[in-house]
Amino acid sequence: MxxxxxxxxxxxxxxxxxxxxxxxxxxxxxxxxxxxxxxxxxxxxxxxxxxxxxxxxxxxxxxxxxxxxxxxxxxxxxxxxxxxxxxxxxxxxxxxxxxxxxxxxxxxxxxxxxxxxxxxxxxxxxxxxxxxxxxxxxxxxxxxxxxxVPPPAARFGVISDLDDTVLWSDVRNRLRMLALLLRSNAYTRKPFEGVSALYRALHRGAAGGEGNPVFYVSSSPWNLYTPLTDFLRLQGLPEGPLMLKDFGDHMLFEPLDHARHKLRCIEQIFGTYPGLRFVLIGDSGEHDPEIYAEVVRAHPQRVLAVYIRSVDPNPARHAAVAQLAEGVRRARVPMLLVPDSLAVARHAADAGWIAPQAVESVRADQREEETAPRVSADAGAEDGRQPPPAQAAT
Known part of the structure; x- marks a missing residue:
């Protein structure tokens, strides 16, 4: 047994x-x-x-x-x-x-x-x-x-993970993740550099005022809903629905529940807005590349691009994401493994999804965040985040 x-x-x-x-x-x-x-x-x-x-x-x-x-x-x-x-x-x-x-x-x-x-x-x-x-x-x-209710002017939607995508959580190290969660709050947790300006640019769109809706789909428990919405508000991130998970035994004993939850939420969003295409944003720490690749296979015409923040320095993980990206590109959907928010902004501006001047806003926001004080996750760390690895496959 x-x-x-x-x-x-x-x-x-x-x-x-x-x-x-x-x-x-x-x-x-x-x-x-x-x-x-x-x-x-x-x-x-x-x-x-x-x-x-x-x-x-x-x-x-x-x-x-x-x-x-x-x-x-x-x-x-x-x-x-x-x-x-x-x-x-x-x-x-x-x-x-x-x-x-x-x-x-x-x-x-x-x-x-x-x-x-x-x-x-x-x-x-x-x-x-x-x-x-x-x-x-x-x-x-x-x-x-x-x-x-999104406006008719919306050209696309954004579906984003939270942990290790918007804010550093280190979900690959459960003890460090727990320590960071227990020692911080909505004021002391900080987003990755440039994230706030990037998401605001995507929300506004290339023409400005597009009102592109942003959905946050995460496996964080519903118990943290209020702290997470406080965090988004304090960091100036676009307001949008959060789709979280129930805190219970399935989080410990059903390893595939994370993927099922995200796929179910994405299908619900896609079904609500059948005429809207989406940008998917996640990270390489857990299964976002695999989940988003499955979404592209099922709905190749609904996805504009997939951006994966590189938080796992393991070369084997880089190779795995690159292989997934190759399969996604066959559906004519770019999947980029990126080191920071600025790389996303540059690609999105070149594609015509955000205004060209928004790239400089992301760069300025990134510089500001790099100098901001951060909460420690443990006594030996200087801050509650780790910088993304310098190497990134695209």
Missing amino acids: KLRPAIGRWVARADRLNDWRRTRLHHARPRHPLEIVPYLGFGTPQRLQLGGRVLRLVEHRAPQADDLAWRNLVAIYRRMASDEVARARVRASLGGLTVETRADDEGHFQLAIDTGTPLEPGWHAVALELLAPLAPGAAPATACARVL
């Missing part, structure tokens, strides 16, 4: 039993105030897609730039130890339209609203209300979800 799958099944059964116990307790007699945590949604003028999570209310202290490591550790622990409300009933309202849904066993809910009258482009507010369970004496839990 293979031990790892067996352990995974045992953990999954224990998790389901615990969810069932908590569901009975929450629905029979909620002991604490509850909250709805809405996620940024997306859609079209005719149909909106959104979601969120129902949790036991926990007050979270806002992070500060000078927070000590122990404060960050406590904050992360409180988020990872969230107490979800399984099978909660939620109602969404937009104008005179209402839709009701029920959360899953982890408190997550997803719903769609058919708008009838087409909506204008931009962000739309959808009111959320918790219908059940209700804590005795507590005010009804409400929230506001914001949903993006």
